[in-house]
Amino acid sequence: MNIEQDKACPVIAKHLKIALVGQPNVGKSMLINSVSNAHLHVGNFSGVTVDKTEVLFDYKDYHFTVVDLPGTYAFTDYSIEERVTHNYLSGGGYDLIINVVDSTNLEKNLQLTSELMSMNKDIVIALNMSDEAEKEGIEIDADYMSELLGIPCIKTSAVTKKGIAELLDAIVKVGSQTRQESKLIFSEAVEEEISKIVACLQKHKHEAPNSYRNIAINLLKNNKKTYARLHDNPIWIELQPILIDAIKHIELHHDSDDIKEAFAEEYVAFNRGIIAEVVKTSMVNEEKTTTQKIDDILIHPLFGIPIFLFLMWGLFQLTFEIGSIPMDWMEAFFGWLGDTVGATIANEDIRSLIVDGVIAGVGAVVLFVPNIIILFIGIALLESTGYMSRVAFLLDGFFHKFGLHGQSFIPLVTGFGCSIPAYMSARILKNDRDRLLTLFIIGFMSCGAKLPVYVLFAGAFFSAEMAGNVLFAIYIGGAFLGLIAAKILKLTAFKGADEPFVMEMPKYRLPSVKLIWHTVLTKTMMYLKKAGTFIAAASMLIWFLSNYPHNLELKEEFTTKIELAATEETKNKLKNELSVLHLEQSYLGTIGKFSEPLFAPLGFDWRMSVALQTGLAAKEVVVSTLGVLYALGDEVDEESSSLVDAISKNISFASAVAFIVVIMIYLPCLAASIVFTREAGGIKYFIYLFTFTSIAAYSLAFVAYNIALLFS
Amino acid sequence: MKTLIDCQKNEKVRVVKLHAPKELKQRLISFGIMKEAILEVIEYAPAKSTIKIKAGKMSLALRAKEAQFIEVESI
Numbered sequence A: 001m002n003i004e005q006d007k008a009c010p011v012i013a014k015h016l017k018i019a020l021v022g023q024p025n026v027g028k029s030m031l032i033n034s035v036s037n038a039h040l041h042v043g044n045f046s047g048v049t050v051d052k053t054e055v056l057f058d059y060k061d062y063h064f065t066v067v068d069l070p071g072t073y074a075f076t077d078y079s080i081e082e083r084v085t086h087n088y089l090s091g092g093g094y095d096l097i098i099n100v101v102d103s104t105n106l107e108k109n110l111q112l113t114s115e116l117m118s119m120n121k122d123i124v125i126a127l128n129m130s131d132e133a134e135k136e137g138i139e140i141d142a143d144y145m146s147e148l149l150g151i152p153c154i155k156t157s158a159v160t161k162k163g164i165a166e167l168l169d170a171i172v173k174v175g176s177q178t179r180q181e182s183k184l185i186f187s188e189a190v191e192e193e194i195s196k197i198v199a200c201l202q203k204h205k206h207e208a209p210n211s212y213r214n215i216a217i218n219l220l221k222n223n224k225k226t227y228a229r230l231h232d233n234p235i236w237i238e239l240q241p242i243l244i245d246a247i248k249h250i251e252l253h254h255d256s257d258d259i260k261e262a263f264a265e266e267y268v269a270f271n272r273g274i275i276a277e278v279v280k281t282s283m284v285n286e287e288k289t290t291t292q293k294i295d296d297i298l299i300h301p302l303f304g305i306p307i308f309l310f311l312m313w314g315l316f317q318l319t320f321e322i323g324s325i326p327m328d329w330m331e332a333f334f335g336w337l338g339d340t341v342g343a344t345i346a347n348e349d350i351r352s353l354i355v356d357g358v359i360a361g362v363g364a365v366v367l368f369v370p371n372i373i374i375l376f377i378g379i380a381l382l383e384s385t386g387y388m389s390r391v392a393f394l395l396d397g398f399f400h401k402f403g404l405h406g407q408s409f410i411p412l413v414t415g416f417g418c419s420i421p422a423y424m425s426a427r428i429l430k431n432d433r434d435r436l437l438t439l440f441i442i443g444f445m446s447c448g449a450k451l452p453v454y455v456l457f458a459g460a461f462f463s464a465e466m467a468g469n470v471l472f473a474i475y476i477g478g479a480f481l482g483l484i485a486a487k488i489l490k491l492t493a494f495k496g497a498d499e500p501f502v503m504e505m506p507k508y509r510l511p512s513v514k515l516i517w518h519t520v521l522t523k524t525m526m527y528l529k530k531a532g533t534f535i536a537a538a539s540m541l542i543w544f545l546s547n548y549p550h551n552l553e554l555k556e557e558f559t560t561k562i563e564l565a566a567t568e569e570t571k572n573k574l575k576n577e578l579s580v581l582h583l584e585q586s587y588l589g590t591i592g593k594f595s596e597p598l599f600a601p602l603g604f605d606w607r608m609s610v611a612l613q614t615g616l617a618a619k620e621v622v623v624s625t626l627g628v629l630y631a632l633g634d635e636v637d638e639e640s641s642s643l644v645d646a647i648s649k650n651i652s653f654a655s656a657v658a659f660i661v662v663i664m665i666y667l668p669c670l671a672a673s674i675v676f677t678r679e680a681g682g683i684k685y686f687i688y689l690f691t692f693t694s695i696a697a698y699s700l701a702f703v704a705y706n707i708a709l710l711f712s
Numbered sequence B: 001m002k003t004l005i006d007c008q009k010n011e012k013v014r015v016v017k018l019h020a021p022k023e024l025k026q027r028l029i030s031f032g033i034m035k036e037a038i039l040e041v042i043e044y045a046p047a048k049s050t051i052k053i054k055a056g057k058m059s060l061a062l063r064a065k066e067a068q069f070i071e072v073e074s075i
Helices: A003-008 A028-033 A080-091 A103-117 A130-135 A142-149 A164-176 A188-203 A212-220 A224-231 A236-253 A259-278 A290-298 A304-322 A324-344 A348-366 A369-385 A387-400 A406-414 A419-428 A432-444 A448-461 A464-491 A513-547 A552-564 A568-585 A587-602 A606-614 A620-629 A641-650 A653-665 A670-680 A683-711 B022-030
Strands: A014-022 A039-044 A051-059 A062-068 A096-102 A122-128 A138-140 A153-155 A279-281 A502-504 B012-018 B038-044 B050-055 B058-063 B070-074
Touching: A014 A028, A014 A080, A014 A103, A014 A164, A028 A051, A028 A062, A028 A122, A028 A513, A051 A513, A062 A164, A096 A103, A096 A164, A103 A122, A103 A130, A103 A138, A103 A259, A122 A130, A122 A142, A122 A164, A130 A138, A142 A153, A142 A259, A153 A164, A188 A212, A188 A236, A212 A224, A212 A236, A224 A236, A236 A259, A259 A279, A259 B022, A290 A304, A290 A387, A290 B038, A304 A324, A304 A369, A304 A387, A304 A406, A324 A348, A324 A369, A348 A513, A369 A387, A369 A406, A369 A419, A369 A513, A387 A406, A387 A502, A387 B050, A387 B058, A406 A419, A406 A432, A419 A432, A419 A513, A419 A670, A432 A464, A432 A653, A432 A670, A432 A683, A448 A464, A448 A620, A448 A641, A448 A653, A464 A653, A464 A683, A502 B022, A513 A587, A552 A568, A568 A587, A587 A606, A587 A653, A587 A683, A606 A620, A606 A653, A620 A641, A653 A683, A670 A683, B012 B022
Parallel strands: A014 A062, A014 A096, A096 A122, A122 A153
Antiparallel strands: A039 A051, A051 A062, A138 A279, A502 B058, B012 B038, B012 B070, B038 B050, B050 B058
């Protein structure tokens, strides 16, 4: 019992833990969110980053905990979502199942129901979208259906909130009575084999919690758990030959070499029988549905892609234009917070740690929250309206050539803004390998924070007219390298047969504000919580490395010099000199010096090496580090002409080219790396990413450096 | 052998057999693509790389490669 449950109900209430199961796009989450006094509790399933929504509420004398499981078509364990659902249902830590089905497409939905019926658990079926079914002239006799299946079937509608109370009543009733055997009936051939197995079990008076019939069905379906339970039992000697015969017989009957295919056909036959009995379709609608009409435009062979590109451009613009408005305020706020908090701390070291380390670091992460919120609203809209699957349909052909998936487009484009939401939006890819591959190349899409570096170098080495083109070339070049990298990874690390691409294109729907709000809120909170705590710690580390060890002699020497200095200008110059010398002897500086030989083949001096390494914390820092190291003071940005001058004087063209190449490819910033590690599912992927990007960045920079040397 | 990729736009066909490897076959079946099912080709993406079909009341997208595993007959 967890704390949330205690809060929600008095100790005396009876508890019912319910697994909410259904195929994707049946309005499962919406249905349960329409329970009036529900409150949500969001978490992850242990070990995987698939959202788990627990909905807690009280009804009559009962306290309900509903676990909203990810949508699944069947128990095929194809995607993470399907595995999570299957594992949870097999685990059995719940009292009963609510199976939500789409009333407008019963035949498809009942396939999953049939599988649930062999799980030996109480089930209540919610015939959802019943309002829509009525509109389409589909009439379902719910009472008769309940009788035929031996499972209570309740008509519901999440939109009109119809049938919610009836559904809860049915759950309470089922929860308080003993279980009924479900009435799943198979063809004669299968029934014959079932009874043979049941007879064998009866003969040996086999003891089991579930019925013999249920055991027999699970054995025939190759259910591993049932096998494991019986395998060590003496009864197995007798059971095995019966089973082998039975499976052969059934496969022959279905003209198939796959028992699962045979059972699927059995289910279809059974479900068709049920549907013939309980469903009446009054009007045959031969007219094109709204969805078809919309699809005629949106997936048009010619206009489909331009329309999509326009929508993406719009979303992109919104994200980074509107998102940047509160950014200024937030930056000002964190600046103010730093000053205010700083003023209350007397100890200089602690003040620096809190203000320059923690507040600055966490502030930099919180700064991206507006972007993330807008982007996730956009993505939630694309997903919940059903447009996302159309995008995959349109783009899969092109992306598949590079080993990517049609839906990879969304995270990749997002990556041009910021890698963090890009990594998070890669979740739309349901298949592990597609998702991992996409995660690995998101970094090639240059994020917004790299722009200042590019602007600085383009300004230093090219005329103002050329600089824009250079910038564009850098961005396109990065994306192009990303596609090549995807192809290379696909041929090496992610080698293997292509994952199949079979995807439902659901009906277009108007999105639910409540649901989008919840999705966005959940994701944003997770971002703030996890990235925020890690970032605070990491910022402290970077702060420490660049501030320590303190060299008191150096400080005293300069303090006197500064005091003696005649003009403001000399004072500033001396201050800058001090910060350079201080940074040079700090741990970070030592690392920079130490790594200088490593970067020498690329033409970098120790300053550029350090700038690259501070860029690991955040790409924005590269410019300010260069500024400090070339002794211009802390207040530099890409437009300060003196830095541009200093760069063009101190850095050769070839080194600059190599530097840009490294910035384009190497490891994303710390915050993004942490999010990457979490989304990819382990530290080992971070090590792969580090190795991969480092080797790619180093070797390409080396090539670029030497080519540039030839021309200059 | 006629497969789903050989169909015309708006053609209705019946599935004869699935020649797909086991995992893909399960996947197809879970979408209702199995023996005797009636499918309708709705749209081809540019260069016939992807195909949109209707299986029962559900619209599905398949890659050309997957569509080739589905043997069909005209009705």
